[in-house]
Amino acid sequence: MVRYWLMKSEPGAYSIDDLERDGTTHWDGVRNHQARNLMRDDVKVGDLVLFYHSNADPPGVAGVAKVVREGYPDFTAWDPKDRHFDPRSDPEAPTWSMVDIAFVERFRDPVPLRSLKDDPALDGMLVTQRGQRLSVQPVEKHLFKRVLDLAKRSPAG
DNA sequence: GCCAACGTTGGC
DNA sequence: GCCAACGTTGGC
Secondary structure (H helix, E strand, O other), X not given: OOOEEEEEEOOOOOOHHHHHHHOEEEOOOOOOHHHXXXXXXXXXXXXXXXXXXXXXXXXXXXXXXXXXXXXXXXXXXXXOOOOOOOOOOEOOEOOOEEEEEEEEEEEEEEEEHHHHHHOHHHOOOHHHOOXXXXXXXXXXXXXXXHHHHHHHOOOOO
16 A cells, blocks of 8 residues: 655755656665654555655755655665764664655645645644654655645646 | 754763 | 753754
8 A cells, every 4th residue: 555755855965856867866864763663664665755845945845756665774874974874883783774765746836834834634744743853754645635736736826 | 043842862 | 760961953
């Protein structure tokens, strides 16, 4: 069964445009246990992903990706030159996991966080909740579809 | 740049 | 095990 997710990236680090250019990418560098658990255990090939730009102006959902490879060791944890190097991650028992995602679509009009918060149909969506920092979040199907609807709606209304 | 929210670390 | 200090996230 296809599941739905939201993944955050700072566009200065990696944006939906970068993914469109690259086609696929490793979702590396996640160093949070809860997000790691989701990628290791729950994110499956074929799942769909809302690609979210955090620390952007404005922050919001910029497009869609799909999962093309399931959880496997995040090898950047073993690279001393990598920003996310973790000397405690043992190659024999990897601490951190990642998945691969592929480009699906870049919204012509990204859906700002403000619009997500203002939409009563999206009540309860994790990303709209204050203090919610999880960088890989589950998204309920009806919420995922609603975000797509918002993205397709013309800016004029 | 500010700062609230949250996770992690480390002294005790 | 508690909790203060500290670092990071991420909206504004």
